[in-house]
Amino acid sequence: MSTKQEDIDVSVWRGDPHSGNYENFKVPAQESQTILDVISWIQQNQDATLSYRFACRVGMCGSCAMMVNGIPRWTCRTHLNKVLNGNKLVVAPLRNLPVIKDLVTDMDPFFDKWIAAEGLHHPSKTRLDPIEEIEPKSIGRVEIDTGIECINCSICYAACDTVTNNSDYLGPAALQRAWTVYNDVKDADKQTVLDAVSGDGGCLNCHSQGSCSVHCPNDLNPMNAIAGLKRATVASLFSRKG
Amino acid sequence: MALALTEPDRLDGFLSWTDTPIVKLAEFGLVFLLAVHFFGGLRLMALEFFPWSTSQKTLAALAIASAFLVATIFFLQVI
């Protein structure tokens, strides 16, 4: 019989849109477990009323994102032994989003801003035209590739201090998506994209602190994309002036 | 500074008051913070306006900072 490993002290935020507090649980330590394992164990064995989100549990969907010891992470891809603080773990809902219950946040503001940043394709051809050939190594396509793998997990949005301090700010994910549309030669309306990202809540608010790029689990670089949008905005200002 | 013209004795009094170690320390702190703000600003503008890679930008920043340090030390020696 192996010696009993110490229990872990887990502090989980519980509450609703109006109020909440941290509740403590003791979770048996396992050889190898993720934060999602820990949260699931609590819900299955200690408190069935704990609400949390997950889906694929293999790091593909981004649904399980939460604040783990103050850092936004995918809980299914975060090993407990990598983040344990002494024997303590603190899990809270993603920052910068309204809370629905416990660890579940309302993703509506995130998606509303995604749309507001005009990250949508504006068609330039019909189905009767020949397919546009895009050279994979072209500058525009390489730029798009650096940002296209976004799965909308909202970790960058949670990490961004400017999102916290400026409720109008569209946020790194939405702006990065707009940048990928802007670089698409097939897109027919780049000016609308530029207008959307250079307004009050737009790319110009970014301080280039870089938390988004540091914490993106897909290794994307929204900070760079936003810098590109800033360049495009300034260039358009001077070219419009003549 | 306008006191230099209107009440030079008062300005001289103030200037000799500033000749104390605590003021010198504060001035050092201020210049240090200014330097941080200055180089941070240059870094920010390089980040925003040059589509360089991350390592290129870090190297550029290091190069400029080192050059500045060398130039300052030289300047302090020769004046």
Add this chain to the structure above:
Amino acid sequence: MNIRLYVLQRITALIMAPLTLGHIAVMIYAVQDGLSASEILGRTQGSIIWFLFYGTFVVAVSIHAAIGVRVIVSETFKFVGFTLDAFAWFVLLAMLFMGGRAVLAVTLL
């Protein structure tokens, strides 16, 4: 933050980069062997060059600082609308006044 403020902030920063270096060099030189009112005036009085150098500096700093502080108070204290604009204008005008007065006093007046 809009495009005008953003561009003004960047341009004044670029203008001030060489001016700041120049100012630091001047200060290091000027404080050798102590500093006095007559020493300062002896070097600067009647000088168009010093007026232009520090005059430009004062204008650039006033714009840059007013915009910079505007962003800080909007993000930290959540100033909005009229309060925000009034605060920024106040910073701009106060710095223009104080800096302008100092420059004029030691150069052209």
